[in-house]
Amino acid sequence: xxxxxxxxxxxxxxxxxxxxxxxxxxxxxxxxxxxxxxxxxxxxxxxxxxxxxxxxxxxxxxxxxxxxxxxxxxxxxxxxxxxxxxxxxxxxxxxxxxxxxxxxxxxxxxxxxxxxxxxxxxxxxxxxxxxxxxxxxxxxxxxxxxxxxxxxxxxxxxxxxxxxxxxxxxxxxxxxxxxxxxxxxxxxxxxxxxxxxxxxxxxxxxxxxxxxxxxxxxxxxxxxxxxxxxxxxxxxxxxxxxxxxxxxxxxxxxxxxxxxxxxxxxxxxxxxxxxxxxxxxxxxxxxxxxxxxxxxxxxxxxxxxxxxxxxxxxxxxxxxxxxxxxxxxxxxxxxxxxxxxxxxxxxxxxxxxxxxxxxxxxxxxxxxxxxxxxxxxxxxxxxxxxxxxxxxxxxxxxxxxxxxxxxxxxxxxxxxxxxxxxxxxxxxxxxxxxxxxxxxxxxxxxxxxxxxxxxxxxxxxxxxxxxxxxxxxx
DNA sequence: TTTTGAGTTGTTCGA
DNA sequence: GTCGAACAACTCAAA
Numbered sequence: 258x259x260x261x262x263x264x265x266x267x268x269x270x271x272x273x274x275x276x277x278x279x280x281x282x283x284x285x286x287x288x289x290x291x292x293x294x295x296x297x298x299x300x301x302x303x304x305x306x307x308x309x310x311x312x313x314x315x316x317x318x319x320x321x322x323x324x325x326x327x328x329x330x331x332x333x334x335x336x337x338x339x340x341x342x343x344x345x346x347x348x349x350x351x352x353x354x355x356x357x358x359x360x361x362x363x364x365x366x367x368x369x370x371x372x373x374x375x376x377x378x379x380x381x382x383x384x385x386x387x388x389x390x391x392x393x394x395x396x397x398x399x400x401x402x403x404x405x406x407x408x409x410x411x412x413x414x415x416x417x418x419x420x421x422x423x424x425x426x427x428x429x430x431x432x433x434x435x436x437x438x439x440x441x442x443x444x445x446x447x448x449x450x451x452x453x454x455x456x457x458x459x460x461x462x463x464x465x466x467x468x469x470x471x472x473x474x475x476x477x478x479x480x481x482x483x484x485x486x487x488x489x490x491x492x493x494x495x496x497x498x499x500x501x502x503x504x505x506x507x508x509x510x511x512x513x514x515x516x517x518x519x520x521x522x523x524x525x526x527x528x529x530x531x532x533x534x535x536x537x538x539x540x541x542x543x544x545x546x547x548x549x550x551x552x553x554x555x556x557x558x559x560x561x562x563x564x565x566x567x568x569x570x571x572x573x574x575x576x577x578x579x580x581x582x583x584x585x586x587x588x589x590x591x592x593x594x595x596x597x598x599x600x601x602x603x604x605x606x607x608x609x610x611x612x613x614x615x616x617x618x619x620x621x622x623x624x625x626x627x628x629x630x631x632x633x634x635x636x637x638x639x640x641x642x643x644x645x646x647x648x649x650x651x652x653x654x655x656x657x658x659x660x661x662x663x664x665x666x667x668x669x670x671x672x673x674x675x676x677x678x679x680x681x682x683x684x685x686x687x688x689x690x691x692x693x694x695x696x697x698x699x700x701x702x703x704x705x706x707x708x709x710x711x712x713x714x715x716x717x718x719x720x721x722x723x724x725x726x727x728x729x730x731x
Numbered sequence: 732t733t734t735t736g737a738g739t740t741g742t743t744c745g746a
Numbered sequence: 747g748t749c750g751a752a753c754a755a756c757t758c759a760a761a
Contacts, residue, residue, distance in 0.1 A: 394758095394759070394760085395759090395760080400758090400759085401757080401758060401759090402737090402738065402757085402758055402759075403738090403739070404737080404738065404739085405737095405738095405758080405759055405760085409759085409760090485740080527739090531739085594740090595740080598740065602741090637739090644738075644739080644758090646739085646740080646741080647738095647741090647753085647754085647755095647756095648753095648754090649741080649742080649752095649753050649754075650740085650741045650742080650753095651741070651742070652740090652741065652742085653741080653742060653743095656741085656742070657741090716742085720753085724754090
């Protein structure tokens with residue numbers, strides 16, 4: 258026991274600037290910055306493989322920014338904090354709030370325990386523009402439709418704070434006695450599949466801000482129309498950084514608002530609004546990750562088909578636009594938004610497999626896997642979510658390919674074995690005449706799969722399946 | 732309480 | 747090739 262210290266507990270706020278809790282902690286003389294890998298309390302929602310890989314690099318970057326003074330631990334935060342309290346004179350603990358149901362429960366218990374021990378605990382808003390309990394309808398209930406949620410709820414509420422500068426820390430404390438090393442968190446896979454991800458990403462706070470700057474310089478002017486073209490670099494690619502808090506939505510909001518370009522700027526901001534809407538759904542309906550938001554879907558006749566699921570996961574369905582997306586996911590830990598809708602619609606409507614299979618696979622393979630966004634989006638595409646796509650809206654991967662990948666560059670990038678196929682048949686090789694396939698060096702069923710399902714027939718069956726739910730309560 | 736207008740992202744068919 | 751209508755009525759939000 259010596260001098261008093263304050264703890265800043267990093268969680269999903271792996272940055273130093275615009276960090277409200279870290280800024281509070283900095284007002285104390287000595288700060289112990291910590292990170293705890295908590296697989297104990299997460300249940301089914303422990304970090305997936307791709308997320309763990311990202312986290313490893315993000316923590317490494319954060320630790321460097323702190324001059325190596327980040328103390329990392331693994332285990333139940335309750336025990337770890339209690340142990341720190343026993344060894345240091347801790348005056349206060351600061352963190353930025355998380356919104357996953359299991360974290361809300363955990364943090365409430367920890368806060369009560371720390372307060373009982375006479376420690377000041379203060380949580381802050383580090384990662385949402387509008388926290389869920391601040392956006393409600395006049396009658397106090399949450400919005401169920403995006404447009405009024407965003408226009409009437411968010412845009413008429415208090416505006417998001419302007420970003421905070423990086424605070425100056427008088428002196429860092431490092432818990433050398435008990436903390437472990439980032440390498441010992443075992444975040445990197447034993448089989449080094451992550452090598453292929455490395456060329457696609459730069460990870461950490463400064464890399465995130467640089468990516469944002471590049472986006473504003475080069476892509477923002479194309480955003481509104483170009484964000485739908487998966488072969489083009491007209492999306493921000495900031496989703497993983499936003500998830501881990503390497504950059505805050507406040508920094509993005511105010512950064513982008515500085516441009517005099519209403520269309521693209523408003524569209525980008527409304528995408529941030531969709532993220533907020535997902536968090537609102539998760540907050541008011543904590544079962545969102547595993548239960549249908551519209552309970553009438555509990556009676557939906559899902560299929561069970563391990564072979565088809567495997568084909569979808571590995572990008573071998575024989576439908577090029579679907580396979581390209583699934584291979585982009587596997588190779589890069591990311592999938593373009595437009596293609597996420599296409600592969601999602603295909604899984605739940607054509608293959609008629611439960612959306613939770615998709616939720617689980619994305620959770621494990623996406624570097625931007627986020628409980629709120631992932632759950633809400635799968636429910637949206639399945640038709641059982643809030644403000645969901647009408648049931649008759651079934652994406653046709655051939656039509657979508659022709660419209661959004663007109664030059665075929667996206668499909669050819671991720672399915673090189675189809676690269677010599679002319680545009681006309683690129684999205685439906687099963688329709689190509691034999692000489693055309695031969696010329697392109699393709700043998701269906703051998704060099705590239707025949708389709709696992711007939712698009713037209715499965716669409717019709719899906720419509721009938723959705724029809725069967727029509728008169729149910731829910 | 733009742734009424735009214737509106738609702739992220741699509742596809743297919745037939746004129 | 748292009749365009750509008752149908753798909754199927756339903757729920758939500760707010761006056």
